[in-house]
Amino acid sequence: EDVLLPPQNISILSTNMKHFLTWSPVIVQGETVRYSVEFQGEYEREYANEMWLPICECSLITATVCNITEDISATVAYDLRVRADIGARRSKWGTLKVFFNRITTSLTPPLMKVIADGYHLLVKLEDMGPAFQFYVLYWKKGQESRMQQKVVKEVSSVVHLGTMEAGPDYCVKAQTYVEAINRSSSFSQTQCVRAQGGKSMWLV
Amino acid sequence: GPCRVSMSMTEIRSGFTAIKSNIQARDPIRTLSILSYPDSLHKVKSSDRCCITHHLFNFYVDKVFKHCKTEDSYVNRKISSIANSFLSVKRNLGQCHEQNKCMCGQESTDKFKQILANYEGLNVTSAAIKSLGELDILLDWLEKSR
Secondary structure (H helix, E strand, C coil), rough: CCCCCCCEEEEEEEEEEEEEEEEEECCCCCCCCCEEEEEEHHHHHHHHHCCEEEHHHCCCCCCCCCECCCCCCCCCCCEEEEEECCEEEECCCCCCCCCHHHCCCCCCCCEEEEEEEEEEEEEEEHHHHHEEEEEEEEEEEEHHHHEEEECCCCCCCCCCEEEEECCCCCEEEEEEEECCEEEECCCCCCEECCCCCCCCCCCC | CCCCCCCHHHHHHHHHHHHHHHHHHEEEEECCCCCCCCCHHHCHHHHHHHHHHHHHHHHHHHHHHHHHHCCCCCHHHHHHHHHHHHHHHHHHHHHHHHHHCCCCHHEEEEEEEHHHHHHCCCHHHHHHHHHCCCHHHHHHHHHHHH
């Protein structure tokens, strides 16, 4: 029987602190190839005899992707490896070309919706998980120099930014901040709204 | 200036909470404490806190985690998560120490000697499991003394 080749093109897709290991499928005509994934942190390399830990959610799977977010939970360099199995046949391990550190995750601007509720300026932010805080900047259009900032540590339903005067537009933009890696995303598109002219007063 | 070290306390705490009862169930010796005998960490003077924190992170990384391997893959993964977070913090604390921002007084030196004595009074696996099971004592103290 031919030797079963190890998976190739092993790489990591990491966006907004969600990390996925991917690899190219091993093609063997008429056979179902299964894959298993293991990880090794810097601690294991330096203090625990280079121990590897299996990710049981990605043991003997047929998919060529594995969600490793739960195990990449420190800001250190991780190594990962994948091997293929067909029945009793087993390949060598294929490993990452370079270690992965979550500090390199790509951070996208947050989705947000700015709401004018009467004279109240509100913003609704996307819930991106416990690792994320938000810096929200807001200002009266034309008065960029008097920009105000609100730090949102936990995303509740809607965030009250302030009260508006009737007439001018009020503009808002936001970015994420991840304390664990001490990095921020770029800012979202600016959204502007105008006070809704005393809706709550004129009930008639 | 003072030693400032960023620490993902939420992640460490959630990693530990996930395995706390499993680990503490493996520790039959209820009458002894590694971290709190004879005195609680809360008695450490604020001027000595950085030094004792530095000592403790070295202690867990150098001595404790490697002797905590279990037959449970999930528990091992969580221990890895905590150990790698501790390694990251230990490095940052080491830089503070090199910049003389983490001075050691007699009290913290004595306190850490006591912790080592408590640890070496047990066989290594029992001592390591007990120390891991007491992580909430350390985390509570760290959060209170922030």
